[in-house]
Amino acid sequence: MIDSAGIAFQIVQSIFVAASAPLLAGWVNQCRAWLQNRSGPGVLQPYHVLRRLFHKEAVLAENASPLFWSTPYIVFGCMWLAGGIVPVLATDLPFAPAADIIALVGLFALARVFVSLAALDIGTAFGGLGARREMLVGFLAEPAMLMTLFTAAFISGSTQLTTIVESLAHREFVIHPSLAFAAVAFLMVLLAENARIPVDNPATHLELTMIHEAMILEYSARHLALIEWASAIKLYTYMTIGIALFVPWGIAQGSDWGALPLALLALTGKLAVAGAGLALIETVSAKFRVFRAPEFLSTAFLLAVLGMLIHFLVRQ
Amino acid sequence: MILDSAAFPSAAVAVGVAVFWMLAAMLSLFESERLRLVNRVLFPAAALAALLLAVVAVRAIAQPAQSLVVPLGLPGLPFHFRLDALAGFFLFLIGIGSAGVSIYAAGYFERETPQRLRLIGLQYHAFLAAMALVVLADDAYLFMLAWESMALASYFLVTTDHRLRAIRSAGFLYLLIAHVGAIALLLCFGILQGGGGLDAYTFEALRGAELTPFWATVAFVLAFAGFGAKAGMLPLHAWLPEAHPAAPSPVSALMSGIMLKTAIYGMVRVIYDLIGDVTWQWGLTVAITGALTALFGVLYALMQHDLKRLLAYHSVENIGIILIGIGLSMVFIATGHPAAGVLGLIAGLYHTLNHAIFKGLLFLGAGSILHATGLRNLNDMGGLIRRMPATAMYFLVGALAISALPPLNGFVSEWLTFQTALQAALLADGVLRSLVPLLAAMLALAGALTAMCFVKVYGIAFLGQPRAPRHAPDASRQRGDAGFHERLGMAWLALWCVVLGVFPSTVVGLLDRVAVSVTGHGLPRAALDSGWLWLVPARPEQASYAPAIFLITILIVFALTFAGVRWIWHGRLRRSAPWDCGFPEQSARMQDTADAFGQPIRWIFGPIYRIRRRVPAPDDAKPRFELEVADRLWHALYLPIARLVDWVCARVSLLQQGRISIYLLYSFVTLIALLLFVR
Structure with missing residues (x-):
């Protein structure tokens, strides 16, 4: 199952994802700034932030346990693995069979649990508040995400992301109405899981509304940098999962180096559009109260389940 | 190796281990202050015997069934023993689980008085022996005898602290429901036997008996209810959250970890093996009951602040997950899809083993906390990771495993259950085909809620700042981390959480033999030939999972980042006061409590609880907030x-x-x- 060319490709893709993830985050921020009539900090700003944070001296609370300082590394490791598994450029990744979509959701859950635990570690009021809300969002988003992915899995008869992409991208063009429902549900989950408006606001430290930011308040310097970087990779991975499921055309089949430039071009284009779309959503919508989030996410869940049922109905 | 030869008397050795435990029970009565027999000799010896049992059992899974008839028991019905693959698997579970618990008990009961130890030792070892005999029994009489001995021994263990009124009534409730279940089982065996002499009560004869569909269904309902009562299935769960916390922690670990599993064993034995032809209606009943049980269990667990009670509710939840797997398996087998059916059975049995390991570990962890601090209420704990680092580490492994997070063992069995549900496309019936994925959705919800619950448990108990207990515990009981034996027991179970999580295909290979012996079908060849690294339920392109790659990649990236950051930049670190958005005043009371952490759940799922709340008025001089969440089904x-x-x-x-x-x-x-x- 594993050969050396494949492994090389695997490593190249992992590094590519990790390296380009901050760019996507910067692009989204820049688009949002333009949409809001601001000039914006430029798309490279996340790199500057990361570099600055890595240079700083880390400050740790006196009572922080080993779990607290090891969490950023674990979370970064999880996201790195996720970025290596999702077919971003090509479908023939040797590590891809290591995790199917269910394991991928499990991987995100693992990262979430560690961040939440770390938030509770110092014992501050905000940490607990953030962890509680994060787990609230998490337990609602996770089933919705799984149902969305199951719809795609039922269509292609596999939970293997590469197989799903191959069967959706390279077979004859069939319109699956169930996928439309799944796409809307996936978008809602993406917003919630990546701490975006309307569920959370990545740009604020307003104590009554923040979720993700409340959890990582106590982190500084390299720890914060790793968490921020991991968040960027997470957003990137979610977007590429969405692209792989709903607009997979253009991805290289197998580990074919020749098809890579085209795949890269297609990916860049799709991500640029998706990032701009995300900025647009964040600009035109307002943040919900925390207790509206369950309604938002249960809508996503119901849409995903509906999509799955429609798949069975249409098939008959 | 001698164990490889088919001539090795596995059944005799397994019965021998049970007899040895019985003997240890008798010897416990000679406990005295000077000897310290129970702690120093019997508990470690019982653990070694458990290891032997596990080794023999795992060999027996691969071997043909062995029978043994011992001329004891009723005239005309001697004791029949049989060790086949299914029994072998459950003996393996008992062996692995109880080895850890017994060695832990050697440390846990160190400070007990000889009088109490005599009874604890007697009942504890009798309990172990009875559980092994339940699995080994091959006739209805011996089965019921062992089943009832198990119930009675555990009843006396639950009521170890019988001077407390609450514990006496918990024990009574347990005994009551256990016997309602036992009556159902007795009737079930009576129906299966269907006339004839005493020798018609051997399982061999019961297997051969022909039943009309009506009587088969009656037998199924009785067996499902009878074993369900023991397993803590909805709505017969009420005893579980009362009885399990009442017992001393190693006993809770045995009851939640292993005793509930004998009920699963009984269900599989009677429904698949003795009754035989399953129908999809039965399967759907089991699976839906399982899904409701799972959701109910986790939602109530989220409301608890007593650690052991919370864990007991999680046992209810996990029994539900096991039942989903088994129910789906029956649906698929009955509709003519044996490959998917076998997958469901394997998922259910795998989760049975996993739950035995991680729930045992978590109860032991709760016991160590209780020992070290005298606390059971989460709202009084906090910051234990700094005081009990070893316990904290093992408990974290257990918490991650039960939350179904990769690469630990809980995830593997939930993954297999999902894979089974995803075979729904095979089903011809439209309603069935839409229902099965909905069960998967409920499982997903239960799994995500479990993760929330264990973030709460771990975060409140082990992390944060120490909270000031409202009722100061006895100062003499204040100790540091768990002792050597306790740590050894927890380390053993934590190790198995990792092993069962990282090498799933080996376990699935064994379970495949169990499935073959129970249903006559196995997994497809492609699934079994995929090698130790890859777990493949059907075909590699359909689904696969390699937890070893998971673990290794995360560890490598961890190490590389850790070293890389220090090499490229620096590793300077300064300790200072927490930042907390600059708020100057921070006390331990400002942290979330266990009840606060569950508040969003109470808000969202309000109607399923029976909530009594007293909110203080704005002008109260002494404001008090009271909250009581009770079981709706109880009322x-x-x-x-x-x-x-x-x-x-x-x-x-x-x-x-x-x-x-x-x-x-x-x-x-x-x-x-x-x-x-x-x-």
């Missing part, structure tokens, strides 16, 4: 039944006048009536 189902029984008893008691002449009159009237009507 809607159990109390009405109890009142009905009371009412009937009051009517019946009119017959009791306490005068002998009246009783003689009853006898006389009965005699006359019999003479008149019975000719």
Whole structure:
């Protein structure tokens, strides 16, 4: 199952994802700034932030346990693995069979649990508040995400992301109405899981509304940098999962180096559009109260389940 | 190796281990202050015997079934023992689980008085022996004998602290429901036997008996209810959150980890093996009950602040997950899809093993906390990771495993259950095909809620700042981390959480043999030939999972980042006061409590709880907030039944006048009536 060319490709893709993830985050921020009539900090700003944070001296609370300082590394490791598994450029990744979509959701859950635990570690009021809300969002988003992915899995008869992409991208063009429902549900989950408006606001430290930011308040310097970087990779991975499921055309089949430039071009284009779309959503919508989030996410869940049922109905 | 040869008497050795445990139970009575027999000798010896049992059992899975008849028991019905693959798997579970718990118990009961230890040692080892015999029994009489010994031994263990009224009533409730279940089982065996002599009660004869579909369904309902009562299935769960926390922690670990699994064993044995032809209606009943049980268990667990009670509710949840797997398996087998059916059975049995390991570990962890701090209420704990680092580490492994997070073991079995549900496309019936993925959705919800619950448990108990207990515990009981034996027991179980999580295909290979012996079908060849690294349920392109790659990649990236950051930049670190958005005043009371953490759940799922809340008025001089969350089913189902029984008893008691002449009159009237009507 594993050969050396494949492994090389695997490593190249992992590094590519990790390296380009901050760019996507910067692009989204820049688009949002333009949409809001601001000039914006430029798309490279996340790199500057990361570099600055890595240079700083880390400050740790006196009572922080080993779990607290090891969490950023674990979370970064999880996201790195996720970025290596999702077919971003090509479908023939040797590590891809290591995790199917269910394991991928499990991987995100693992990262979430560690961040939440770390938030509770110092014992501050905000940490607990953030962890509680994060787990609230998490337990609602996770089933919705799984149902969305199951719809795609039922269509292609596999939970293997590469197989799903191959069967959706390279077979004859069939319109699956169930996928439309799944796409809307996936978008809602993406917003919630990546701490975006309307569920959370990545740009604020307003104590009554923040979720993700409340959890990582106590982190500084390299720890914060790793968490921020991991968040960027997470957003990137979610977007590429969405692209792989709903607009997979253009991805290289197998580990074919020749098809890579085209795949890269297609990916860049799709991500640029998706990032701009995300900025647009964040600009035109307002943040919900925390207790509206369950309604938002249960809508996503119901849409995903509906999509799955429609798949069975249409098939008959 | 001698164990490889088919001539090796596995069944005899397994029975021998049970007899040894029985012997240890007897020897416990000789405990004295000077000898310290139970702690120093018997518990470690029981753990070694458990290891032997596990080794023999794992070999027995691969071997053909062995039988043994011992001329004890009823005249005409000697004790029949049989060690086949299914029994071997459950003996393996008992061996692995109880080895850790027994060695832990050697440390846990160190400070008990000899009087108490005598009884604890007696009941503990008898309990172990009875559980092994339940699995080994090959006739209904021995089965019921072992089943009832198990119930009684565990009843006495639950009521170890029988001077407390709450514990006595918890024990009574347990005994009551255990016996309602036992009656159902007795009736079930009676139906399966269907006339004939005593020798018709061997499992061999029961297997051969032909049943009409109606009587088969009656037998199924009785077996499902009877074993379900023991397993803590909805709505027969009420005893579980009362009895498990009442027992000493190693006993809770045995009960939640292993005893509940004997009920799963019984279900598989009776439904698949003895009754035989399953129908999809049964399967759907089991799976839906399982899904409801799982959701119910986790939602109530989220409301608890007593650690052991919370863990007990999670046992309810996990039994539900196991039942989903088994129920789906019955649906698929009955509709003619044996490959998917076998996958479901394997998922259910895998989760049975996993739950035994991680729930045992978590109860042991709760026991160590109780020992070290005297606390059971989460709201009084906090910051234990700094005081008990070893316990904290093992508990974290257990918490991650039960939350179904990769790469630990809980995830593997949930993954397999999802894979089974995803075979729904095979089903021809439209309703069934839409229902099965919905069960998967409920499983996903339960899994995500479990993760939330264990973030709460771990975050409140082990992380944060120490909270000031409202009732200061006994200062003499304050200790540091768990002792050597306790740590060894927890480390053993934590190790298995990792092993079962990282090498799933080996376990699935063994479970495949169990499935073959129970259903006559196995997994497809492609699934079994995929190598130790890859777990493949059907075909590699359909789904696969390699937890070893998971673990190794995360560890490598961890190490590389850790070293890389220090090499490229620096590793300077400064300790200072927490930042907390710059708020100057921070006390331990500002942290979330266990109840606060569950508040969003209470808000979203409000109608399923029975909530009593007293909110202080704005002008209260001494504001008090009171909250009580109770089991709705207890009030809607159990109390009405109890009142009905009371009412009937009051009517019946009119017959009791306490005068002998009246009783003689009853006898006389009965005699006359019999003479008149019975000719």
